Amino acid sequence: MSDTQDTVLSIRNLTIDLPEGGDRPHAVENLNLDVKRNEIVCIVGESGSGKSITSFTTMGLLPRVLKPSQGEVLFEGTDVLKLSDKQHSKLRGNRMAMIFQEPMSALNPCYTVGDQIEEVFATHSSMTKSERRARTIKLLDEVHLPEPERIYHSFPHQLSGGQRQRIVIAIALAMDPALLIADEPTTALDVTTQAQILSLFKQLKETHSAGIMFVTHDFDVVAEIADRVVVMQKGLVVEQGTADEVLNRPKHPYTRQLIDAVPRRTREAPPSIEGNEVVMKVVALEKTFHTSRTLFAPARTVKAVQDVNLTIRKGETLGIVGESGSGKSTLVRCLIRLTDIDDGAVWIGGKEFSRVPRGQLHDWRKKIQIIFQDPYGSLNPRRTIGDQLVEGPVNFGVPRKVAMQKARELLRIVRMEQDALHRYPNQFSGGQRQRICIARALMVEPEILIADESVSALDVSVQKEVLNLLAEIKEEMGLTMLFITHDLRVAAQVSDNIVVMNKGQIVERGNADQVFSNPQNDYTKKLLAAMPGQGWEVPDIAALERAGA
Amino acid sequence: MVRFILTKLVMAAMVALTVSIISFGLVYMAGDPAIALAGETATDEEIAVIREQYGFDRPIPVQYLDWLGSAVRGDFGISYYYNMPVSDMIFSRLGTTVTLGLCAISFALLISLPMGVLSAIKPNSLLDRVAVFIAVVGEAIPSFWFGLLLIVLFSINLGWLPASGSDSWQSFIMPTIVLGYYATPALMRLTRAGMIDVLSSDYIRTAKAKGLRPRKVLFKHALRNAVIPVVSLAAVQMGFMLGGSIVTETVFALHGAGFLAWQSISRNDLSTMQALILIFSMFYIVFTFLADVLNAWLDPRLRSG
Incomplete structure (x- = not known):
């Protein structure tokens, strides 16, 4: 077979204009890219790099405001940009298929998953009803869903995120497409589920002989599955090559910067905190949720937190790691008394915080501050940063004057400009907002800082920037930190104890170090084994740069 | 689904019971009903006679159970004003009101669903603007004035339709338009907003990625999700049209139940008021129940709720 026959997708000089008034004229510019049969090409880049736009263009799913102005997208030799929507839709779901990032919302809540898979056969083939059903059951089995017959009749809301993503993959695989586009398909999933889905992709490459275009921002995922890598920045391809070349010998400064930011699995031993005073002590904490019995449903109980004991010393960073549903968020809510505990005690600085009367809680609140996950949702869009920063201390x-002075000082510490005080949250990027949230948490001089998936x-x-900043601030202010995360790599990087x-x-x-290098518990071992990119030793970028390579 | 329907039925029954207590209690909220019936100039003896005659001297729970027992059998007592059985008066008029209500809600849905869907497909297009214009006008024009305009045009000037009465199906055309148009704006806006929301959702993108025809994406995947809140609103509006069509009925001299309600209020005809309130509330409860069941059929997530 010649090289051209093997090429499923070939994008040539593609440029897509952005509507006027954007931060740049083109969403993607002069893009060249090939995907061959039996190959996984990873497109890597940060948000806004144009990687999703590229996949949407290929699928013909671009929003109306975006128009390709130049170039061609050759799919099996046909320029899909020249196809009418009707012609393009004959390819979609048939010869080319796509898997999306959000499995929770990618399926129609009103129809059974069986129905939603069968629809593809009904559209692109002339199978009879019973043939469609048989093929669907077989597909469910192929994506390793248990009890295909039961799943067939399930509605999306009855399935977990990982199961739903398998359904979306089944939909994509239904017609045995030549090209499979996956847009961040594992980003919203737990690490063990991610590992299963990634290994499914590796299998599919072989069994379905499809070309796979895999969009991701995670270099560990790239290391796990990629044959070739395309790195995009602000709509431009800055580097492409084989996985080995790009991962181990990156040439472009941007690629180097991205790889350098990948959390390392090991780090220097932190200074000992053994002898420090105990700031927080949690004893035999229990929290069970009950749903009361109704006329038609029996009562249910969920043991969210069971017999949790913790000792946190001054200056310590304690990482709390777990997958969704592990109880880590409930634990945090119990620690700061947003949720009442059933049994056990939380001691802060020698006082039993969990028994402080509600009326006195106000004074205690400033001892513990929390930084939340979503920097977009946790700042009030209608108030200036200054107002939001001083609100805590003024309270x-x-x-106010003293508080403003402090706000300026903290903005300096989180490396933001002073004029941020008079601006509104929408004028800042996600990273900047998270730094503002850190500053806000520090305004009341807390003893303990909780970072919940921050x-x-x-x-x-x-x-990486935010993690470094947190580490520096911790050092400078002698803070004690609880770091809640689902990401083992991040936990390894920042925590003293886990x-x-x-x-x-x-x-x-x-x-x-102990937990990561020598785990004792089976679940921990499973989690660690599920981490993507295990075989890849992140290269020493500084050394590469010194070598002038 | 069966369990869901049973739950909703039990809840509907409880609401109905509560409503019956409230509508029964209305008689007493206005003061001593015997005094009200006897009139301002009545003597104490006359009031006592009336009290005994109508059974107001019995304990209130007994009166309530007695009233409820009869009401369930369709007997709402004798009208204090007209001196004839309340149920005869109501049921002879209910047909007119129910016909008008059903016609009007159908008319409203026939207008608002397609317009809402079309304007959601192309927001800010000419069609969308026309739809918004129609909606704003519908919200702004008072029903009685709109009704009079129609009468002037179609009955007086063109002579096509009868201006009043309820004898033929033509008599219902103009009232249907007036009452239906009144309900259209809210339904249309809700359809449009729902469709815009749903069309930008991830599962619509999935449906497109499957290569489905646009019509199938729109009607199978989008409309079913978008129409769920519209169903709930339509049920409430339907209930409103039955009880609140007084203005329209008056303008077109359709002697329906709405018209009767207005008369019984102005004449302090307590037993008729009681009966009408109960019946209108029952309609509300039935429509809400039907809407809940329909929505649960549309969206399986609601079935477990």
């Missing part, structure tokens, strides 16, 4: 009786929503390079939670219980605890 505790600090004169970097999960950020791009890798921004994530506890791993599963089903409401702490299944493993120890210092960070």
